[in-house]
Amino acid sequence: MDNLLELSNIDLLIDKRHILHQVSLQLAAGEILTIIGPNGAGKTTLVRIALGLLQPTSGHVKRLSGLRIGYMPQRLHLDPTFPIKVKRFLSMAGKHQSDTIESVLQEVGAPHVLESTMQSLSGGELQRVLLARVLMRDPDLLVLDEPVQGVDVHGQMELYQLITRIRNQHQCAVMMVSHDLHLVMAATDRVICLNQHICCSGTPEAVTNDPSYLELFGPQAVENLAIYTHDQSHRHDNTCDCCKGGKCAR
Amino acid sequence: MLDDFMIRALAGGFGVALISGPFGSFVVWRRLAYFGETLAHSAMLGIAFGFLLQINLTLGILATCQVLALLLFFSQRQRLLASDTLLGILSHASLSVGLVALAFMEDVRIDLVAYLFGDILAIGATDLAWIFGGGGLALTGLLWLWQPLLAITIHEDLARVEGVAVDRSNWFFLALMALIVAVMMKVVGLLLVVSLLIIPAATARRFAASPEIMAVLASMIGCLAVAGGIYGSYTWDTPAGPSVVVAASLLFVISLVLPKRTV
Numbered sequence: 001m002d003n004l005l006e007l008s009n010i011d012l013l014i015d016k017r018h019i020l021h022q023v024s025l026q027l028a029a030g031e032i033l034t035i036i037g038p039n040g041a042g043k044t045t046l047v048r049i050a051l052g053l054l055q056p057t058s059g060h061v062k063r064l065s066g067l068r069i070g071y072m073p074q075r076l077h078l079d080p081t082f083p084i085k086v087k088r089f090l091s092m093a094g095k096h097q098s099d100t101i102e103s104v105l106q107e108v109g110a111p112h113v114l115e116s117t118m119q120s121l122s123g124g125e126l127q128r129v130l131l132a133r134v135l136m137r138d139p140d141l142l143v144l145d146e147p148v149q150g151v152d153v154h155g156q157m158e159l160y161q162l163i164t165r166i167r168n169q170h171q172c173a174v175m176m177v178s179h180d181l182h183l184v185m186a187a188t189d190r191v192i193c194l195n196q197h198i199c200c201s202g203t204p205e206a207v208t209n210d211p212s213y214l215e216l217f218g219p220q221a222v223e224n225l226a227i228y229t230h231d232q233s234h235r236h237d238n239t240c241d242c243c244k245g246g247k248c249a250r
Numbered sequence: 251m252l253d254d255f256m257i258r259a260l261a262g263g264f265g266v267a268l269i270s271g272p273f274g275s276f277v278v279w280r281r282l283a284y285f286g287e288t289l290a291h292s293a294m295l296g297i298a299f300g301f302l303l304q305i306n307l308t309l310g311i312l313a314t315c316q317v318l319a320l321l322l323f324f325s326q327r328q329r330l331l332a333s334d335t336l337l338g339i340l341s342h343a344s345l346s347v348g349l350v351a352l353a354f355m356e357d358v359r360i361d362l363v364a365y366l367f368g369d370i371l372a373i374g375a376t377d378l379a380w381i382f383g384g385g386g387l388a389l390t391g392l393l394w395l396w397q398p399l400l401a402i403t404i405h406e407d408l409a410r411v412e413g414v415a416v417d418r419s420n421w422f423f424l425a426l427m428a429l430i431v432a433v434m435m436k437v438v439g440l441l442l443v444v445s446l447l448i449i450p451a452a453t454a455r456r457f458a459a460s461p462e463i464m465a466v467l468a469s470m471i472g473c474l475a476v477a478g479g480i481y482g483s484y485t486w487d488t489p490a491g492p493s494v495v496v497a498a499s500l501l502f503v504i505s506l507v508l509p510k511r512t513v
Binding site: 048051053069071073076077078079081082083084085088089092093094137143 | 278279280281397400401403404405407408410411412451452455458459460461463464512
């Protein structure tokens with residue numbers, strides 16, 4: 001069977017600086033691929049190239065023709081003056097039947113926010129609604145950029161379980177970005193460790209034992225990473241939802 | 251009992267208020283206030299061109315605003331400078347070049363205040379034709395762009411992945427903005443155009459549950475401000491354009507004390 005997505009020898013230079021160097025990857029149908037790496041490793045850039053939002057300096061991007069992609073961006077900056085409810089936000093994803101919005105929200109475990117405004121959502125609720133929007137498009141491929149950010153560790157685990165469940169139910173492939181390691185390991189088939197170039201790749205077990213992986217993150221960092229990610233989410237959260245995020249991530 | 255000039259002023263003012271509601275909403279949502287300001291300031295350059303080439307002034311303003319919108323569209327895509335720096339340069343440069351150019355034309359004597367703050371009481375039949383013709387066109391265009399623009403307002407990349415023609419929509423929107431700025435100039439002047447875009451929209455926000463309701467409410471609040479401003483101007487002999495803006499600002503302040511209820 002054809003790969004849904006193939007990137008070969010991607011190079012990206014900005015101001016003569018290598019952002020990405022000789023990155024190649026393939027994604028098969030139904031597969032969950034996670035890209036991990038430190039901040040500034042080029043993870044989001046790679047995703048943007050895969051989606052066709054950014055042109056690489058050299059290299060080829062091949063997407064299966066007719067591929068339906070559901071994209072979950074890293075951040076959603078809605079101006080507080082923009083009045084929009086979850087229901088309307090989801091209805092803008094494209095074709096749907098009248099009952100789909102409710103059932104999709106049910107599936108991601110956030111049926112209670114249907115009539116809430118987007119700006120009133122907690123970190124965990126927002127991520128679930130974004131996932132729901134992805135599902136509205138009945139995608140073959142989910143592209144998720146840091147799908148668990150703004151959520152506490154317990155909520156993160158639930159979100160990863162949800163993503164796995166979605167993959168099993170919808171038979172779609174998933175490509176996601178994460179800078180967290182421990183939690184994502186259980187939810188992924190294959191890991192690519194990125195730091196401008198691909199350091200190592202393979203099954204989660206293989207990657208965690210790879211010397212270049214240990215070099216990149218260090219044994220101590222690997223130990224502490226779950227806590228580290230949690231702190232990160234607090235720092236990024238400028239909506240004062242950081243405390244609520246914990247409560248709502250049921 | 252109403253004089254002809256008053257009827258024309260009200261008609262022109264209502265026309266402009268109707269246009270400014272939906273456009274002003276997008277200006278507020280997408281934080282384009284400074285962009286609108288730049289377009290408005292460049293109108294001074296358009297006035298200078300109008301006199302220089304001896305063409306209709308509104309046409310001169312329209313052409314200059316369109317060129318500026320095009321310039322901004324491409325320079326923003328290049329990401330050479332922070333947008334507000336770029337806007338600041340273009341805004342003040344075009345205003346100043348316009349004024350300097352006018353000073354060089356010795357046989358041209360203009361009423362600067364009328365261009366800066368509007369001259370709603372001097373609105374004529376041609377102006378009304380511009381307001382309703384140009385404004386009607388702009389609103390029709392916006393209606394056509396409505397869904398894609400909402401998607402872009404939410405998240406540009408997301409819209410792109412979902413198949414929205416982002417660049418085309420953005421470009422059309424900027425062109426329409428240039429059109430309405432040229433049209434609104436007559437009523438509130440180039441210094442106050444943006445206030446009529448953002449104040450009614452900001453006032454409507456507290457009472458709107460959806461983008462469409464906010465746009466319509468903003469138009470209605472704009473009409474109220476126009477009526478109040480013209481009435482005040484007539485009663486106390488104050489300048490009409492600023493009076494409209496004062497009325498709009500008062501409505502905004504009043505809205506802050508009203509209980510927040512959305513429709």
